[in-house]
Amino acid sequence: MNIFAKFDPLRKSLEQLKAISKRNPFDVVVERPLSATTGIIEGRETLLFGTNNYLGLSQSKEARDAAAHTAQQLGVGTTGSRIANGSFALHQNLEKDLARFFNRRSCMVFSTGYQATLGMVSTLAGKDDILFLDADCHASIYDGSRMSPAQVIRFRHNDAEDLRKRLRRVGNIPGAKLVVVEGVYSMLGDIIPLKDFTEVKKEENAYLMIDEAHSFGVFGEHGRGISEQENVEADVDFIVGTFSKSLGTVGGYCVSDHPEMDLLRLCTRPYMFTASLPPEVIAATIANLKLITEHPELRQNLMNNAKRLYTSLQKAGFRTGPHISSVVSVILDEVGHAAALWNRVLELGAYVNLSLPPATPDEHPLLRASIAAAHNFEQVDQLVEIYIQAVKDTGLSLAK
Amino acid sequence: MSITVQDVSNIILETLLANPKVPRDISGESKIIEDLAFDSLAVMNFVMEIEDKLDVSVPLDRLADIRTIDDLARAIVVLKQEA
Numbered sequence: 001m002n003i004f005a006k007f008d009p010l011r012k013s014l015e016q017l018k019a020i021s022k023r024n025p026f027d028v029v030v031e032r033p034l035s036a037t038t039g040i041i042e043g044r045e046t047l048l049f050g051t052n053n054y055l056g057l058s059q060s061k062e063a064r065d066a067a068a069h070t071a072q073q074l075g076v077g078t079t080g081s082r083i084a085n086g087s088f089a090l091h092q093n094l095e096k097d098l099a100r101f102f103n104r105r106s107c108m109v110f111s112t113g114y115q116a117t118l119g120m121v122s123t124l125a126g127k128d129d130i131l132f133l134d135a136d137c138h139a140s141i142y143d144g145s146r147m148s149p150a151q152v153i154r155f156r157h158n159d160a161e162d163l164r165k166r167l168r169r170v171g172n173i174p175g176a177k178l179v180v181v182e183g184v185y186s187m188l189g190d191i192i193p194l195k196d197f198t199e200v201k202k203e204e205n206a207y208l209m210i211d212e213a214h215s216f217g218v219f220g221e222h223g224r225g226i227s228e229q230e231n232v233e234a235d236v237d238f239i240v241g242t243f244s245k246s247l248g249t250v251g252g253y254c255v256s257d258h259p260e261m262d263l264l265r266l267c268t269r270p271y272m273f274t275a276s277l278p279p280e281v282i283a284a285t286i287a288n289l290k291l292i293t294e295h296p297e298l299r300q301n302l303m304n305n306a307k308r309l310y311t312s313l314q315k316a317g318f319r320t321g322p323h324i325s326s327v328v329s330v331i332l333d334e335v336g337h338a339a340a341l342w343n344r345v346l347e348l349g350a351y352v353n354l355s356l357p358p359a360t361p362d363e364h365p366l367l368r369a370s371i372a373a374a375h376n377f378e379q380v381d382q383l384v385e386i387y388i389q390a391v392k393d394t395g396l397s398l399a400k
Numbered sequence: 401m402s403i404t405v406q407d408v409s410n411i412i413l414e415t416l417l418a419n420p421k422v423p424r425d426i427s428g429e430s431k432i433i434e435d436l437a438f439d440s441l442a443v444m445n446f447v448m449e450i451e452d453k454l455d456v457s458v459p460l461d462r463l464a465d466i467r468t469i470d471d472l473a474r475a476i477v478v479l480k481q482e483a
Binding site: 130135145146151152153154156166169170171357358363 | 442
């Protein structure tokens with residue numbers, strides 16, 4: 001038996017996609033970034049609207065200087081896991097900085113955002129517990145649920161009443177109930193009605209974890225995400241997130257006030273059995289966290305850009321998601337149309353993401369743009385013009 | 401009187417046939433992924449609909465062992481008895 005036979009359906013899907021798309025959307029190469037908002041793709045200077053670099057901090061001078069200096073001083077790797085091979089003081093410094101930023105008792109730093117959610121979901125939910133996941137939660141949360149021995153129940157997306165119904169349906173159980181949601185959902189950029197969820201969580205005596213991957217640094221007076229914006233931080237038990245978006249580096253974290261958090265370092269496998277983040281990444285993350293703290297205008301710039309893009313696209317007749325956030329997606333009906341449009345947008349000088357079912361809600365393909373504080377209005381307007389031109393060039397109709 | 405596997409299977413078939421994309425010739429023995437051409441997400445969405453019709457929650461881990469419509473009906477009857 002050929003061990004790869006099981007991938008035949010995947011091969012077929014890829015071949016079908018290649019037959020309708022000039023380029024493989026999973027294989028775009030940014031040959032060289034020129035700034036936080038432009039880079040060279042296929043030899044051309046291209047606007048970058050598909051990198052999740054929300055605050056533009058992947059290119060900040062402060063982070064680059066900190067990384068270069070730290071690499072010179074401390075080397076480029078830790079060569080081991082924190083529990084087996086020791087932490088650098090920098091790891092602990094970043095954890096203290098993040099705990100302080102969130103006003104939380106403790107923080108655990110992971111090597112990626114994926115591992116942070118994977119680790120927290122899989123470890124917190126034990127045999128007698130039940131996990132309740134939003135239908136549109138990220139793959140890392142679903143993967144974490146598969147690693148956990150807990151039962152897993154899915155509720156309708158952003159629907160707190162549906163969650164209440166499902167929590168009540170299971171009734172009293174011997175273990176705990178853990179609800180997992182996201183602040184901003186990555187495909188459409190839609191925002192959770194978090195107050196409704198914290199009410200349900202309190203009434204039904206459940207724990208609540210929120211992934212603020214796409215909302216950290218973007219929402220809230222201090223950038224602490226939707227939990228801060230909705231003024232419900234005290235009702236959220238665990239906040240997880242990533243360094244690879246607003247913070248511009250790589251890594252992940254969980255912050256919480258629960259005193260048992262330190263025990264989790266000794267049983268969270270995606271934290272224990274992997275190499276810790278290299279010192280230059282930690283130093284760059286600390287530098288960028290400081291920038292987020294000291295420069296609230298970054299959030300304002302980002303939201304101004306997002307509003308401009310969202311309203312211009314709606315005005316031009318494009319169908320968008322329900323909310324304005326750092327992700328602005330155009331919803332399409334057919335994969336062939338979406339692929340043609342995406343290819344043409346790239347040829348006209350802008351890189352956005354082509355998001356395809358089943359990774360998208362309701363089986364719709366999307367042209368997904370991520371907005372940065374570093375974009376200017378001219379670039380946002382250029383993207384809108386490119387979309388409109390691409391629709392004309394591909395002969396598509398925007399009729400809703 | 402408690403609900404039978406046949407009752408649940410009929411409700412599932414009725415729900416599926418309300419979707420015009422589903423083949424007309426399905427039965428309790430139809431395989432959910434292969435015969436209905438559902439991907440993993442479509443299966444989860446369809447199970448959510450059945451859950452609401454029958455006021456039961458089917459944990460995702462139980463779906464791993466379910467291949468046919470009758471398998472799903474049997475699992476739901478067991479879950480209803482456990483409740």
